[in-house]
Amino acid sequence: DVQLVESGGGSVQAGGSLTLSCAAGRYTYKRNCMGWFRQRPGKDREGLAVLWIGGATTTYADSVKGRFIITRDKAKDLVYLQMNGLQPEDTGMYYCAADQLYGTCRDVLDFPARGQGTQVTVS
Numbered sequence: 001d002v003q004l005v006e007s008g009g010g011s012v013q014a015g016g017s018l019t020l021s022c023a024a025g026r027y028t029y030k031r032n033c034m035g036w037f038r039q040r041p042g043k044d045r046e047g048l049a050v051l052w053i054g055g056a057t058t059t060y061a062d063s064v065k066g067r068f069i070i071t072r073d074k075a076k077d078l079v080y081l082q083m084n085g086l087q088p089e090d091t092g093m094y095y096c097a098a099d100q101l102y103g104t105c106r107d108v109l110d111f112p113a114r115g116q117g118t119q120v121t122v123s
Contacts, residue, residue, distance in 0.1 A: 009118030022096030035108030040092035047108040
């Protein structure tokens with residue numbers, strides 16, 4: 001069920017940066033975990049980053065560690081994914097996801113709420 005709204009995707013040259021944003025949209029539940037995952041052409045969905053709001057910690061996939069940063073603006077109720085050093089293999093659809101389940105975060109691919117995605121193209 002689409003409940004979140006992503007924005008900020010686009011086209012960028014290799015080595016460039018993009019920052020994706022995620023708004024709550026119709027998801028009004030208290031969120032304990034927020035995250036991002038992607039779907040690249042011909043590949044399985046891949047979890048990228050998780051922010052455990054309750055524990056104030058972040059985790060990253062090895063493929064993006066050191067390049068991507070997940071942050072949250074509590075006042076604006078937005079979650080961001082800052083992506084640096086983008087490469088053509090980062091091309092794909094990027095999705096925001098949320099989970100209200102209390103406790104440590106599960107796999108972002110299991111988060112019940114997600115958005116429609118935003119396209120990122122790196123050339």
